[in-house]
Amino acid sequence: MQIAFLVAPQGVEEIELTEPWQAVLDSGDTPHLISTRPDDIQAYDHLEKADTFPVDRTVGAAKVGDYVGLVLPGGVANPDALRMDKAAVKFVKGFFDAGKPVAAICHAPWTLIEADVVRGRTLTSWPSLQTDIRNAGGTWVDEQVKVCTARPNTLITSRKPGDLEAFCSTFLSEFSQAVQRV
Template identity: 75%
Template sequence: MRIAFLVAPEGVEQVELTQPWQAVTDAGDSPELVSTKPGRIQAFHHLEKADTFPVDRTVEGVSAGDYDGLVLPGGVANPDALRMDERAVAFVRGFFEAGKPVAAICHAPWILVEADVVRGRTLTSWPSLRTDIRNAGGTWVDEQVRICEAAPGTLITSRKPADLKAFCPAVTAEFKKAHESARA
């Protein structure tokens, strides 16, 4: 399966990118780094610069149809920048319209709010997004991982880096389940 990891050119929380990426790779899937600009993205350890990573494709050259699932890593600046880019928002919305699984951690649900895809769904996030999610019609819960199978598509969410040990296996299991259902 091809899995898109959507990140802004700067501001992604490195561990929320690298650990799910490794889990997807270990599951035998092919992750691709998608961003709003070509080149390299700058990751962070909270507010300190960390490593850079090469962009595989930009949002202007891809669609949800190119992938089997989407991972939205967090970081405060990353989803805030993405939700200001209409192409990134449309890319995310496309996964929901196609009924494909989406995983989001920490602050990443901000882009889900912008894409207007949380209405009627139950999800978790970094606690400061609680009001935004509720105002967008979603139900916010304080859980390590929340899997919401409201149609169309499955949404897997988690609160923070400390939840990655629960988030990563949930993501790979739900992606596999969705892929098997699509093939049946």
């Protein structure tokens, strides 16, 4: 399985990128780093610069059909930048339109809100997003991981880095089930 990870050029929370990325590798699947620019992306450990990572494809060159699912890591700046990029928002919406699973952690639901895919869904996030989610027509819950199977696809959300183990195992299971249904 090829799994897309969409991140902005700066601001992704490093652990929310690297732990899910490693989980995908450990499962024998292939992660692809998608960004709005072709250069390396700059990750952060909260507000401090951390490592950089090479981009595999720009969002303009990436095709939803090439991937079984999408992972949206958090960090505050990452989803804020992505929701301001029309091509990134269109890419995210494309997974919902295609009925493919999406996994989002921490602040990543901001990008989902911008893509207008939260209405009628139940999800979790970093607590400060609960009003944004409700205003977008979603239901916010304070749970380690929330799987919402409202059609047309499955949405897996999680709150914070402390939830990463559960988040990774859940999204990998849901992505595998999606492949089996096809």
